[in-house]
Amino acid sequence: MKKKIIYFLSAQIIIFLLILLIYKHIDLETYANISFYIGGGITFLGLVTYVVSGGFFDLYVSSSRKFFTRKHLRDEIENMRLPSEVFSFSPKPILALGLSILACTCIALFFYYG
Structure with a gap:
């Protein structure tokens, strides 16, 4: 909790x-x-991290690697890591930070137009 603050x-x-x-x-x-710019950027980064770490692009990456490589390099390609294996951290803190900044933006807009 202290880190988030x-x-x-x-x-x-x-x-x-x-x-x-x-x-x-x-x-x-x-x-x-x-x-808004900072919070939106951080939230977008968190969402991209969430999608990639969830394994959404794994099938696409593995099939495109197999299709575009030569036959004598297939053993090396199969040993390469998938995009979901690259991210070893949770995207939840990034999303929480971005959404909290966007919440502050909404509060500021409420006071500005109120």
Whole structure:
């Protein structure tokens, strides 16, 4: 739980630094814009990690390896790792961080339009 809070706070610091670098002033609209970009990017990265680690592309990768390689290299190709075996970590913390940043974006937009 402590790691999640540290990651969330460091993401918020990065968001505020980007606001100061790009816009030179801090207001609710610029916070909503930058946090949407950061949160959306992290959520997209988490979703891609979830899909690849779930084994969605394993059949495609293994069949395309077999189709596009020469016959004398087939033994080497069969020993190569699949994309789902490359990811050894869980995508849940990445998704949780991205969704929490997007939740902060929604809260900021609620106050901005309210």
